[in-house]
């Protein structure tokens with residue numbers, strides 16, 4: 570599988586991920602929902618990959634999933650993801666919202682080809698990395714919070730999403746509905762993320778946040794900050810929920826510099842937090858730590874700090890460098906590096922060149 574795709578590095582989709590807004594670097598093998606699954610340019614390679622994956626699916630994966638999860642139906646999405654040195658290295662903590670049961674097959678070995686990799690978390694801050702070896706497979710339901718952080722080396726994976734229908738027509742809102750009504754905060758948060766309307770989403774998040782689930786508090790804070798549904802943006806209320814979330818461990822668990830270096834995007838989140846509290850020097854230091862560790866979002870913020878001279882010295886060359894590095898990860902940074910190079914705004918660069 571890898572060999573087929575290594576020969577065609579540009580056949581990977583480079584659109585934007587719904588979880589973290591980074592470039593996806595995924596190759597869709599089949600999908601009920603994604604238009605990209607029908608892109609004619611890649612059809613020959615897709616067919617080759619289907620020939621490899623279908624027998625594995627039929628003989629190994631489906632029997633296991635159906636035995637373990639009797640309600641599971643068809644695979645409605647199947648894709649390869651890659652995490653290469655100069656591309657995305659992380660996939661933020663998330664739930665697979667369109668998935669009833671998810672399967673991830675590692676195509677490389679932890680400790681040999683890469684460090685870090687697939688992790689699971691309870692949403693209370695800590696991350697448990699699973700040292701998957703090539704061919705090792707994780708099967709989980711979508712109430713499992715998980716993500717990817719490749720610290721060194723390169724990693725490829727094959728991921729599949731099953732629904733609980735045979736024609737991929739499931740209504741994801743019904744999954745965990747009962748548990749949500751029974752006040753399970755994880756189910757409530759998932760229910761919010763699968764809600765049909767913003768108001769519905771707002772209400773479920775509010776309940777889960779009030780129940781004390783730090784991850785929901787983070788999302789509810791975000792909803793208040795952005796002003797979801799008919800609610801006007803309320804930054805002070807948002808800040809209070811971020812604080813509760815942090816105290817619950819969602820961000821605070823990463824408060825020491827050492828752990829920031831160990832973890833995923835915490836430099837970025839902690840930096841944002843310090844920025845909100847007007848501690849600009851502290852925020853810049855946290856962004857710097859995150860950026861040096863490869864967090865795209867922290868690189869962008871650090872670029873802004875250098876560009877505008879907040880929290881420390883102004884340095885347009887360093888700003889440009891960080892935006893350029895971050896451009897591998899975030900669209901915002903791509904745009905910023907474009908602006909930095911546009912001579913209208915930054916004549917010094919033209920002079921320097």
Ligand SMILES: O=C(O)CCC(=O)C(=O)O
Nearest residue numbers: 650665673687717726728
């Ligand atoms: O690459 C992986 O191991 C998992 C990717 C993932 O979680 C996802 O695509 O939703």
Ligand SMILES: [Fe+2]
Nearest residue numbers: 663664665715
């Ligand atoms: Fe996932």
